[in-house]
Amino acid sequence: MNKKFEEKTLSSKGIYKGRIINVKIDEVQLPNGKTSTRELVEHPGAVGIIPITADNKLIVVEQYRKPLERSIVEIPAGKLEPGELPEVTAVRELEEETGFGANRFTYLQTIATSPGFANEVIHLYIAQDLYDIEEPASLDEDEFVELMAITLEEAEEMIADGRIFDAKTVIAVMWMRQNLK
Incomplete structure (x- = not known):
């Protein structure tokens, strides 16, 4: 897998745990060194x-x-x-x-x-x-x-x-x- 633009997770906070999905907010370090947040849905597939x-x-x-x-x-x-x-x-x-x-x-x-x-x-x-x-x-x-x-x-x-x-x-x-x- 190409990790050329990988965002490194600095912290992760779960905000919802459901029957089908979970939702979390990750703080990430961008390839340019700056930080950002990502709202993520986790699903079992x-x-x-x-x-x-x-x-x-x-x-x-x-x-x-x-x-x-x-x-x-x-x-x-x-x-x-x-x-x-x-x-x-x-x-x-x-x-x-x-x-x-x-x-x-x-x-x-x-x-x-x-x-x-x-x-x-x-x-x-x-x-x-x-x-x-x-x-x-x-x-x-x-x-x-x-x-x-x-x-x-x-x-x-x-x-x-x-x-x-x-x-x-x-x-x-x-x-x-x-x-x-």
Whole structure:
């Protein structure tokens, strides 16, 4: 890793400890020797799954996102549990959110979601050779989703009209465009 512009932490103060995130303020020494403060969100990380059906449709969920005050269409995703490997989270989240399992999971990429203030990364996996799970694990009690299977063309329309709005799902559609023609 290139540390050319590294900021050295001089002090760190936790200001919020939550169920999903922690927030802290760090005082840092900049590369030019001056100091500054950074407001940082700590997140355990997450996975996003790109489930592709046998007829090359993308399985997505529509759900309400409070920070955006609206519903958006997204690939299935979820946060890592303590000590859980991303590939285990991917299998669990695919089942919980869609009722599907996959015979083939392929790691695609890890992305930083908001590196200006958060350390959250999302590990992206492609799930293929899908099958129905007879009695799938249920969604979290505060999770409400509608399941859809959409074509590449429908996904691109949803990006254009803003129903698909998040980076991980846009990446999924870009992957489909490059790999499923």
